[in-house]
């Protein structure tokens with residue numbers, strides 16, 4: 074009975090584009106990444122949207138079509154399976170829905186959600202993107218007639234979910250970072266909120282320099298293999314238990 078009641082260790086995971094790379098979703102800053110092919114300030118900034126909303130809608134509709142054809146990979150699935158033994162919370166910079174489709178329970182999107190659009194005049198009015206919306210490119214009007222925008226946090230905009238994300242980082246018993254270049258703030262700063270002494274793992278085949286953060290174990294592997302390595306490390310070391 075006591076054993077059943079024991080609190081599961083809290084595993085807080087911060088994911089970036091790299092976790093979805095093996096699902097066929099392009100990252101932003103790798104070779105042939107999205108920002109090499111599309112001017113970021115045209116398609117993903119508040120100014121760019123004000124200048125040319127049709128271009129921005131077209132860009133995100135292309136991303137939606139790529140996402141529709143993609144499936145969660147083993148890294149997403151292993152995160153779901155870890156819920157058996159850990160209280161797993163995912164903070165993601167990704168706008169895809171692959172964590173949701175893998176079945177994870179607790180997902181906080183820092184940079185918005187690709188499959189949603191929201192009203193320009195009423196930010197609380199949010200619609201799911203449908204096949205129909207994607208077909209009628211560009212999806213500029215919602216079902217209520219409002220002009221809509223992607224439900225994406227553009228450059229030059231505040232990150233509304235950063236406070237709950239910081240609280241999650243502070244509450245971690247184990248902190249895991251997967252597939253992010255750690256260049257976009259404030260997401261990149263979450264590592265600094267992890268309590269001293271907390272084990273931190275960073276899975277990335279080409280990791281950023283995290284020399285300034287104590288206690289980071291770098292797993293220099295793609296996300297799927299890296300997650301398998303992480304699971305055996307957690308089992309072997311009983312980290313955080």
Ligand code: OAD
Pocket residue numbers: 088089090091092094095100101102103106117166167184226227228251252253254255256257276277278279280281294295296297
């Ligand atoms: P980046 O494109 O900046 O970085 C991708 C990271 O994934 C790099 O560190 C790669 O080494 C790593 N990577 C590549 N393949 C991988 C694999 N198979 N497994 C694991 N890691 C792999 O993407 P983010 O850091 O997520 O924001 O970018 C942060 C933000 O910048 C995005 O959320 C987006 C972008 O502008 C918005 O659009 C608002």
